[in-house]
Amino acid sequence: MGRGRRSVLAAAVTVVCAVTLLGASGTAFASAQRPDPNPTPTVAPSASPSVTAPPDKDLEAVRARLDGLYHDAAVATDAYNAAGERAEKQSAEIADLEQKIAAGQARLDALKDRAGAAARAQYRTGGLPPQAQFLLSADPQGFLDGAGRVLAGQRATSDLITETTRTQQDLRQYADDAADRLRQLEANRKAKAAAQKRIKERIKEAEKLQATLEARQRERLAELERQAAERAQTAWLGSGVLKDVRGKASEADEKAVEFATAQIGKPYEWGAEGPKTFDCSGLTSQAWAAAGRPIPRTSQEQWKQLEHVAVKDMRPGDLIIYFDDASHVALYVGDGTIVHAPRPGRTVTLAGAGEMPILGVVRPDAG
Template sequence: MGRGKHSVLAAAVTVVCAVTVLGAPGTALASARPAPTPSPSASPTASPTLPPDKDLEAVRAKLDKLYHDAAVATDAYNAAEEKAKKQSAEIVDLARKIVKGQQKLDDLKDRAGAAARAQYRGGGLPPEAQLMLSEDPQNFLDGAGRVLEGERATKGLIGEMTRTQQDLKQYAKDASDRWQKLEANRKAKAAAKKKIQQRIAAAEKLQSRLEKRQQERLAQLEQEAALKAQTAWLDTGVLKEIRSKASEAGRKAVEFATAQIGKPYEWGAEGPKTYDCSGLTSQAWAAAGHPVPRTSQEQWKQLKHVDVKDVRPGDLIIYFDDASHVAMYVGDGAIVHAPRPGRTVTLAGAGSMPILGVVRPDAG
């Protein structure tokens, strides 16, 4: 990453993550925000009293659970979608093989029919019988060679017809299997979609019940929780150990991902206008010339694992025990990610969520 872009990125991280927390482990959270100044014209009883923070914390916890469930379902939806695409392509390929095989079989049958008609024109006698009736020794010898060739050709024709018929039978069986799997994936995809919609609707309904000031306080509590988690992560001294620089491909992936900042989250989306978490990371690495699995769980399963202390810009950080969220490390203790419905692609602290591990798309 160029020096100028690195400075811009560092500045953006400062704005989003509060540099006093990101860069100074152990600093009190209160120091990251100025104390609110009451309006001189406002009366202490002018606005309804906010519910205790513990009640809003319960709301926040419930929202986190709903959006987490939606994220898990989104991963299942994306996985089913990928399998359906693959199976559909396989079915199309099998259909082409079936058409080609049937054309070949029809041609072989035509050739067999032509041979039968030629035999009929020869008086209905097989070539061996016609040969025995020949009185010319030379004709007999020449004919013997032709008979042997004809027998071999006939056997070859019959064998090829048999193999082609067997191939067509196997193609049909394979196509039937793919259709069954495709149908199963369609059902899994529909179930995942329903679950996503239910969880998001429940979260939105819960939020809609809050007054504006309650929603603002809830957002503040969410930020405080993220900053607290980031501070705890930095207090381990991990940032002092992280020294690795981005690879060329990693730099391109970071450039792509950060260029999407501000675009809305949408479950199942892979851009270019909207993204979900793994849609963003998979498209970023595709743009860098290193395609990766579509879902966060498959990225965790298939890509090379590296120690957190060895993380470098472009690496993917997988979150939560079920690998239901993924973000891209961009340096300076920060990530870029598509958080959840109602949010946009943004920068955040790398330790603001429970880290499962780090994977490297361009390892080796």
């Protein structure tokens, strides 16, 4: 938050205190556990990989290790995106509170001016009680005629005191709320920075591990990944899961699919939501924004907030959420196929929907 915002809040607190005194006289991942609703990643030290190429017999272990590293990076990416989303919301709330504080200060200043005018009027009459003013008046009848105005003035004074007290209480509450939002904003900025650090560490470790491989080993590793994905997809299709899938896409579904498939070939980048790069939930959230149905930014929030549907009822445009911790998401395009942004070093691509362990299916266009 800038110095100007802090000075406004400080001024509000000062005004509240002053008025109080006057009145007395603020795609490659591994399975993991289900997520915390507001995940805040902790940064664990990474073991430096050997610079020596591993034996060919260990390539399967290398593949599993890379899966784990990229899965951890995906979890941290979701935490990074969630912290950023919360920080944006809190910044907007703080801006709204600043406007309320400024308006409250202006109102309080006006009330103080009215109180001062009343005090000066009382001084001009010598501060005498009404009975004395009546006895000393050169025109007692005129005084009695004005008695109604005096009573009205007294009621106005009482209303002024009540309004000043209420404005003072509002200002105090606004200041307390703003201070609370500031604390939350700072906490989410720290969470975002911790997630960013973790992402970079995991990706760097994966890149170092891959750099130890010889060219032929990298080719073999890619083949192992392809074979593993093919086995998973074959097993998924072999279960007969698609035999009853007959869902028909809505107009909004078709628009989301059209947007997502138009991004094929664009690089994955953690924290990105287009137009040149995407992470997994950045792609799905932007696809549905293009379809006119804004949805949550992260895969975990998409899983929590959108309507769940059975796999047998899914249709093109639905989102498939993967892994026990909802750390990956893809958009279903039909015929057992998804479009998704897999992981660092890859591009937006089509893939088999069963290549990763499915947690469930959600529908943005539930209506």
